Amino acid sequence: MNVVNSAYPDLSFTSEVERNTSHLYEKVRKVIPEIEWPVYAPLIHRINQLKAQKNAVILGHNYMTPEIFHCVADMTGDSLALARSASKTDADIIVMGGVHFMAETAKLLNPTKKVLIPDTGAGCTLAESITAEDVRKLKAQYPGVPVITYVNTSAEVKAESDICCTSGNAVEIVNGLGVPRVIMLPDEYLALNTAKLVKCEVITWKGRCVVHEQFSPADIRGLRETNPGVVVLAHPECSPEVIAVADYAGSTAGMIDYVAKHRPPKVVLVTECSMSDNVAADFPELDFVKPCNLCPFMKKIELSNILWALESEQNEVHIDPAIAVRARVSVERMLNGWKPGQ
Ligand code: 13P
Ligand code: SF4
Numbered sequence: 342m343n344v345v346n347s348a349y350p351d352l353s354f355t356s357e358v359e360r361n362t363s364h365l366y367e368k369v370r371k372v373i374p375e376i377e378w379p380v381y382a383p384l385i386h387r388i389n390q391l392k393a394q395k396n397a398v399i400l401g402h403n404y405m406t407p408e409i410f411h412c413v414a415d416m417t418g419d420s421l422a423l424a425r426s427a428s429k430t431d432a433d434i435i436v437m438g439g440v441h442f443m444a445e446t447a448k449l450l451n452p453t454k455k456v457l458i459p460d461t462g463a464g465c466t467l468a469e470s471i472t473a474e475d476v477r478k479l480k481a482q483y484p485g486v487p488v489i490t491y492v493n494t495s496a497e498v499k500a501e502s503d504i505c506c507t508s509g510n511a512v513e514i515v516n517g518l519g520v521p522r523v524i525m526l527p528d529e530y531l532a533l534n535t536a537k538l539v540k541c542e543v544i545t546w547k548g549r550c551v552v553h554e555q556f557s558p559a560d561i562r563g564l565r566e567t568n569p570g571v572v573v574l575a576h577p578e579c580s581p582e583v584i585a586v587a588d589y590a591g592s593t594a595g596m597i598d599y600v601a602k603h604r605p606p607k608v609v610l611v612t613e614c615s616m617s618d619n620v621a622a623d624f625p626e627l628d629f630v631k632p633c634n635l636c637p638f639m640k641k642i643e644l645s646n647i648l649w650a651l652e653s654e655q656n657e658v659h660i661d662p663a664i665a666v667r668a669r670v671s672v673e674r675m676l677n678g679w680k681p682g683q
Pocket of ligand 2 (some may be wrong): 440464465466467468493550551552553578613636637638639
């Protein structure tokens with residue numbers, strides 16, 4: 342476990358800390374009880390001081406807990422938004438409030454910058470589900486068929502791919518290729534859900550997200566019975582059966598946009614738990630029903646190890662340059678557009 346250096350300046354809840362963080366507490370008042378604030382505030386205050394001193398930024402995925410998402414992250418969003426933010430920052434240090442593949446993507450787009458991941462155990466079951474060798478075998482089995490790889494993969498897997506996608510742009514990426522057949526990996530459910538929306542054959546892999554595969558259509562029916570009128574928004578990493586009974590399917594950012602646009606009085610986000618808290622903090626007038634599943638990997642990132650990473654500058658992400666040069670092409674093609682043969 343990463344621990345805060347004991348030689349640290351005082352991390353107690355002083356009146357100075359209280360004064361300097363009170364505007365941040367106002368952002369999370371709805372989801373963080375007042376009694377807990379004295380624990381978070383000194384860490385938040387110190388992290389924000391260190392960011393300014395070191396010209397560092399924190400990228401915060403939508404699944405970060407509210408005290409990270411609303412109080413220390415400089416750029417927040419889904420995987421696509423974080424990749425875009427990473428490609429634009431002029432900070433010297435990037436701390437990833439997210440999982441390892443997101444930190445690798447940030448590093449690919451910023452090879453000369455220091456990218457830190459507060460806990461190296463912040464993995465992803467999708468990224469674990471496939472190796473570069475698996476992709477080489479698939480390419481041999483389906484010669485000439487473009488490989489679209491979800492960003493939830495290692496740099497080695499991205500290096501074997503033609504182009505990346507996220508849940509926010511999967512349909513657009515498939516359609517943009519203009520080919521009759523694609524390989525889409527590793528998330529079987531994302532690929533099957535995308536296949537329903539495109540005019541193209543989609544070859545899938547057997548990867549699953551440990552968080553989203555747990556939801557069932559019976560869960561959604563139960564939610565509707567106990568919460569009449571609830572609007573159900575689901576992530577496309579859920580099974581096609583779950584998506585079929587949801588009112589909307591989209592990336593984490595897509596779900597937030599839906600809430601902002603439609604303001605459903607009662608809503609459930611069928612995804613990771615912290616999402617609802619983060620969105621509820623921004624829309625206090627809406628009623629969020631909160632059955633959810635925790636991502637054990639996302640939850641490894643905490644204020645204490647963000648502070649430790651910023652202070653010590655350890656857990657730097659390194660990618661073999663020979664892999665990075667090829668993986669970067671796949672990510673940049675996603676961000677900038679690409680067609681086979683270009
Ligand atoms: P988004 O790109 O929708 O944020 O999803 C990332 C992720 O890991 C979902 O489980
Ligand atoms: Fe991976 Fe699922 Fe966790 Fe997202 S929620 S990081 S896809 S395990």
